[in-house]
Amino acid sequence: VERRLPMSNPDYEPFYAFIDKNDLHLQKCSQCGRVRFPVSPVCYECLSSAWEWTKVSGRGRVISWVVFRRQYYDEFPAPYTVLQVELEDGPRLTANLLDFPPEDVTMDMPVSVSYEKLPGGRALLQFRADPTS
Amino acid sequence: MTKFDAAIVGVGMTDIGRFPNRSNLDCAAEAFKLALDDAGMDRSEVDGLAINIGFPLGVDYDEFAVAMGLDIKYVNQSWSHGRFTGTVLHAAALAVSAGMADCIACVTGMGRGKLGQVGGAHDSEGGRPGGGGHSERPEYGMTAPAGGAAMAARRYFSRFGASSEDLAHVCITFRHHASLNPAAVRREPITMEDHQNSRYIVEPLHLLDCCQTSDGGAVALITRTDRARSAKKEAVRLLSAQGVRSGREEYIFSTRGLGIEQQSNFVSGPTESDLRAFQLAGLRPADVDALYTYDAFSPLVWFVLERFGHCEPGEAPSFVNSGGVGLEGRLPMNTNGGLLSEGHLAGWNHIVELVRQFRGECGPRQLKKIDVAQWATSFGDSLLFGRLT
Numbered sequence: 001v002e003r004r005l006p007m008s009n010p011d012y013e014p015f016y017a018f019i020d021k022n023d024l025h026l027q028k029c030s031q032c033g034r035v036r037f038p039v040s041p042v043c044y045e046c047l048s049s050a051w052e053w054t055k056v057s058g059r060g061r062v063i064s065w066v067v068f069r070r071q072y073y074d075e076f077p078a079p080y081t082v083l084q085v086e087l088e089d090g091p092r093l094t095a096n097l098l099d100f101p102p103e104d105v106t107m108d109m110p111v112s113v114s115y116e117k118l119p120g121g122r123a124l125l126q127f128r129a130d131p132t133s
Numbered sequence: 134m135t136k137f138d139a140a141i142v143g144v145g146m147t148d149i150g151r152f153p154n155r156s157n158l159d160c161a162a163e164a165f166k167l168a169l170d171d172a173g174m175d176r177s178e179v180d181g182l183a184i185n186i187g188f189p190l191g192v193d194y195d196e197f198a199v200a201m202g203l204d205i206k207y208v209n210q211s212w213s214h215g216r217f218t219g220t221v222l223h224a225a226a227l228a229v230s231a232g233m234a235d236c237i238a239c240v241t242g243m244g245r246g247k248l249g250q251v252g253g254a255h256d257s258e259g260g261r262p263g264g265g266g267h268s269e270r271p272e273y274g275m276t277a278p279a280g281g282a283a284m285a286a287r288r289y290f291s292r293f294g295a296s297s298e299d300l301a302h303v304c305i306t307f308r309h310h311a312s313l314n315p316a317a318v319r320r321e322p323i324t325m326e327d328h329q330n331s332r333y334i335v336e337p338l339h340l341l342d343c344c345q346t347s348d349g350g351a352v353a354l355i356t357r358t359d360r361a362r363s364a365k366k367e368a369v370r371l372l373s374a375q376g377v378r379s380g381r382e383e384y385i386f387s388t389r390g391l392g393i394e395q396q397s398n399f400v401s402g403p404t405e406s407d408l409r410a411f412q413l414a415g416l417r418p419a420d421v422d423a424l425y426t427y428d429a430f431s432p433l434v435w436f437v438l439e440r441f442g443h444c445e446p447g448e449a450p451s452f453v454n455s456g457g458v459g460l461e462g463r464l465p466m467n468t469n470g471g472l473l474s475e476g477h478l479a480g481w482n483h484i485v486e487l488v489r490q491f492r493g494e495c496g497p498r499q500l501k502k503i504d505v506a507q508w509a510t511s512f513g514d515s516l517l518f519g520r521l522t
């Protein structure tokens with residue numbers, strides 16, 4: 001079954017282009033230095049429209065998670081885990097936790113970014129448990 | 134000081150359930166006629182329409198006006214989400230207060246039951262770039278409002294040591310209320326075992342933590358208070374209101390400070406802003422005799438209790454577990470059974486119940502005392518209601 005890609009728009013295209021190259025970059029405000037997410041044309045701190053894409057470590061910790069037990073999509077057989085991760089660099093991201101039993105997830109568990117290969121040279125940002133932390 | 138000069142003068146509601154053979158317009162029409170009769174008013178007096186749930190989930194203002202033979206001079210139709218129930222109601226109240234209209238019908242005719250599963254491949258709104266309005270991320274299988282509510286519940290559990298068994302008490306209490314309400318979709322009492330044995334939808338939320346998606350209609354008629362005094366039955370005054378909150382510190386299914394999405398992570402009681410409606414009305418949380426909330430999922434009840442100063446942070450579960458929100462409790466909530474058990478007319482069924490409670494029309498679930506009632510949600514809006522004096 002075909003996996004769906006994230007919905008994009010001109011603001012998000014560079015973000016997803018980095019992910020396709022297995023790279024995680026976030027916007028960093030050129031005026032105040034704030035690293036931000038979600039992707040936005042302006043800095044929420046100072047409203048500056050100037051930013052650069054900055055590479056972040058992709059390491060973080062689980063701040064909450066859910067386990068889908070009901071199946072909603074053909075391509076997602078239940079159960080599967082969706083978590084929110086607080087990155088070392090501040091922002092929180094949502095993704096799945098790959099190759100890890102849902103019942104063993106714990107709060108504050110260290111995770112690091114991983115990339116799931118999708119057809120057409122695309123990739124999806126994901127997380128894996130990080131045993132090195 | 135409040136600028137509101139408005140009251141609910143009449144309410145009407147259809148049966149709630151699954152009605153595959155009834156259109157949303159048909160449900161709205163029945164509720165409208167019931168509300169007119171309840172208020173003792175003729176449709177010629179209705180010159181405004183306020184709609185919360187439009188197509189494809191509900192009836193739009195234009196088709197309703199045409200079908201009912203109305204001549205409308207004021208319209209407000211919101212984003213078709215239950216988060217705007219209170220907003221649509223207080224906007225209508227402001228509009229009549231300002232003389233923009235004399236009688237506004239807040240009309241809901243909706244068919245959530247007809248549309249089937251909430252979330253999944255057919256949910257286009259959830260595919261908004263960057264995530265949907267309830268944290269949907271279809272590329273990760275994160276879909277349906279239940280996903281976002283479960284995310285907040287898990288974090289609350291962890292922070293305050295609460296559990297799914299605690300959530301069960303919310304569901305059991307509201308089901309008891311529904312058992313006393315002939316209009317409710319689910320009336321059979323439930324136990325802790327029923328709750329814990331019901332299947333997980335999005336863990337940690339079980340099936341019984343999720344509301345009853347329904348079809349039906351509900352209408353509330355709003356006028357200025359001078360007109361309300363000559364209504365057929367007792368009218369219920371809107372004392373004050375505050376709107377839905379939004380920003381990085383807000384997450385639709387939580388209190389502030391829970392640390393979901395981009396919220397900060399801190400523990401605090403209500404802010405001054407959370408208590409704004411109380412301040413405008415010269416009231417305190419302790420003055421509220423009944424609280425109505427958008428209980429699409431059981432944890433939202435805790436968030437509301439804590440956000441609006443009815444419980445200290447982390448204490449909502451023990452308050453609910455000890456009967457605090459029951460009919461005999463310190464703060465009865467969702468006496469109709471709520472979205473969890475009466476059914477889901479986007480909370481307009483709660484507004485109907487609130488009015489009927491003021492009038493003493495609620496039979497075995499009638500509250501002994503109700504002089505101040507509150508509609509408040511985890512989205513941050515709050516409306517205070519009282520008697521016309």
